[in-house]
Amino acid sequence: MIDNLPYRQVGTEDLRPGGLLCVADHASNYVPDDIELGIDHKLLNEHIAVDIGVEGIADRLARRHNIPAHIACVSRLVCDLHRKEDEDAVVPTESDGKLIAGNIGADVEARLERFHRPYHTAFADLIERTRPKMLVALHSFTPSLDTSDEERPWEVALLYNQDDRAARHAIRLFGEQGLSVGDNQPYSGKQLNATMDRHAEANGIPYCTVEIRQDQIETEAGQARWAMMLADVMGRVALEV
Template structure:
């Protein structure tokens, strides 16, 4: 029995799931933290129901936004449905935050004194197959001479550590081909009703995994998009963000594709 077989049961969600897999746009949408499921073998990780619904467990609103944007752009959306507290798919699996023992003031009992074999089982069951599917899709598109722009979708809590965050959204980027990210930032800022951060509320750095791991080595244009979670609470708000991002992505496309 493999490590992955020992964690996920046959009827539990696959760790890499597609929406609009046949989408023809150059965009490949990613949802690293799109769900808050916990494998039954891990119980609740010792968390209350309230903590399992908080931002510490997932990127609230990203699943709905990804589905809407996949339709609006005719782009595939690849997401993983398990909580970032089980294994964070936007962290190197060796990073201390890959399975944190505490997050924004909440203890994660199921991650306290986590044994190496138990962490390896989570990586094998969720982290590795999710990233393998991203890599395989990039390879498939490359073999078909299809361009790829990687768009990682995330959301952030309106306040952290007692400090309010004024941005409605942020565009994150660092190394590699940043042309699309910079054009996307300009396109969102051109929409007068939006306050959009440049590498806010986080700066893309060595803490991030998905974009650096997949976009940098392949020379892919990319952007990591952060939307404040109170802007994704209702279906109508998700649709407004979908339209704002559709317009900005479409306007930024000529920055990388003639």
């Protein structure tokens, strides 16, 4: 973490109101030295700890495509920034069948105060300064879960809760690229949409929550390809909403 902050912001120096703004809640696998999760260290490179590939895309959107980004700097296993404060999974004790033993009995209030609240306060402040036309929330999903045999064939998916106006345009535009596009798959934004519920829907701001299958963006080449495609598609969506 930079200056002990649970986030970093890229491309926010010369903000122009009315553009796109990106957020990446699960971009990092960082665990502070004073927090012991009680898991095999190798798991920090897997999907339970981080949305693989997302950090590289968010950085590229900000540095090369002029879309400012608010990027998480702490693992979702330490504090899940894409959960509401009163959800049990905000400090998870299990993920995809893996026990997170160090979180059992953890001081949840301390984690919220240290990570969750500063992250969301800073994002709200950035929205206030930027006055974006649309928010883009970036996530990635694993092609398969250890605890399920469900197939996940979608290359990209759009999630939404009540406000689907931007998602509908994005689903169509990604489909026109020849991609297999999920509509509220493999997760439903009606159950898991905390960050966009709070910062977009509550404020009437159109948004796209974009889930990219991780095998598409494991490499820098894949991340560069998707950053370019996202900048194009999201820019066109923003013209429609």
